[in-house]
Amino acid sequence: MGSSTASRIRCDIDFDRDGRQAAYLHAPLSRDTSGWGVVQIPIIVLKNGRGPSVLLTGGVHGDEYEGPIALSRLAATLRAEEISGRVIIMPAVNVPAVLADKRLSPVDGRDLNRCFPGDPRGTFSQMLAHFMDSVVLPHADVSVDLHTAGHSCDSALSTNMHYVADEAVRRRTMETAAAFGAPFNVVFWGVDEGATFTSSVERRGIVSIGTELGGWGRVNIEGVRIGERGVRNVLKQWGVIEGAPDTRQRDGSAGTRHMMVKGAKGYCFAPRGGLFEPLHRTGERVSAGELAGYVHFVEDVDNPPLELRYGASGLIWMAAGPGRVQRGDCVAVVMTDYDEAEAARA
Ligand SMILES: [Zn+2]
Incomplete structure (x- = not known):
């Protein structure tokens, strides 16, 4: 990789090492208090032998809380010995926005989820997007990116996915969403989607699902429960941890209802x-x-x-x-x- 495309974010994680690694990415951010300052982004990687690699992300938007809560708890409780394969957990990807409780980055005013595939020489959000795309994604077989509707909206508790043209990938994506076990899974075609994380994941041929687990700027209690159960369900579905996904719904139905928003x-x-x-x-x-x-x-x-x-x-x-x-x-x-x-x- 040439210096012009290398990430400026330092990563001390060895993605191929067995065991549990909990560390921080060091993203450079020059500021009034420190010209050589960094932003520390938490990352937890568990690996045990061979098997699928699952990427779990939260806090891409800083005012969406259920994902970061669910992933922090998972990162604290999942043990490397109980998995087969690899689990990469990033509970607060966009740390500056998470700490500021904002959708957009307080550093450069951008929506990280509209900056993909990013630019290593660009603004902070563009640099972070480029790192996620070029360094993290090549290590993943499936990506679960946990969102809510933030401050502006509330959402029916749901996973979501793009209508992927490749039928095999689409089927695998739908199976993964069904395994997550939210009340709804929404297939959509999106508005202004080319620069989203999901689009970057799909361009690499990786299975991608997102979630909407609440919103209105508060913590949705049921959203946290569905999120926590959902990420463990996906690990089960992909054979990373033992057991069958529990997809039972409050209304008595056996699983997720598949929906779509077209046009x-x-x-x-x-x-x-x-x-x-x-x-x-x-x-x-x-x-x-x-x-x-x-x-x-x-x-x-x-x-x-x-x-x-x-x-x-x-x-x-x-x-x-x-x-x-x-x-x-x-x-x-x-x-x-x-x-x-x-x-x-x-
Ligand atoms: Zn979001």
Whole structure:
């Protein structure tokens, strides 16, 4: 690797060594208090003999808590002797954003999850994205990236995946998502997806699932439970730890319900800024044309609220909280039951 493409982030982990290694990546960040300062990013690697390699990440966005909690607990309790293969755990990938409790990096103002595949000579987020893509990903067979909807939305507890063109990879991805065992798995085509971590993972032919385990800027109790169970379920499914995945649902059903969001109709955007009053919670059934909520202009007299309507029928995947929205903000996402034939239609 030439110096122009080498990462500037120091990594003392030997990914091929058996046993447990808990360390920090050292990412250079010059600042007022220290010109030679670094940001320390926690990484825990367990390896035992041969077997699949599973990458578990949380804290790519700093205001999403269930993943970091679930992964910190897993990192503290999983022992190298009980695994076959390798588990790479990064509970707080975007440490500056995690410590600042923000979606975007307080260092460079960027969304790490829109910086892939990154640039070793770029800004802090671009440098970190490049490290994840070029140094970490080559060691993974499957990636589980734990997210929530952050401050802006709440989410129905779910895994998610792109509709991957390769049928074998798509099937393996769906099996992995089903094994995770969230109430829903959402197949989607995404908005502005080329620069996301998931896209980077897929470009390398690695199985990629994400999660949405809550949101609204608080810790979702059930989201933590589903997240903790889910990462262990994936390790079981891939044969890294013993046992069968437990995918039983609170409503008595045996497993995950597969859903999809296809096309622009599923997304509801605010056409103007104002105070948004939603009418439905995550998981609720809605119909195309039904009232989704109102944008109020409480600073005006005699200015009636704007009515927003759904473009698709289905269940609410993402729901904005009651609060101020800007023009162009996504305030609701509607998911429909997964249909293989409809999904395959370009
Ligand atoms: Zn996120």
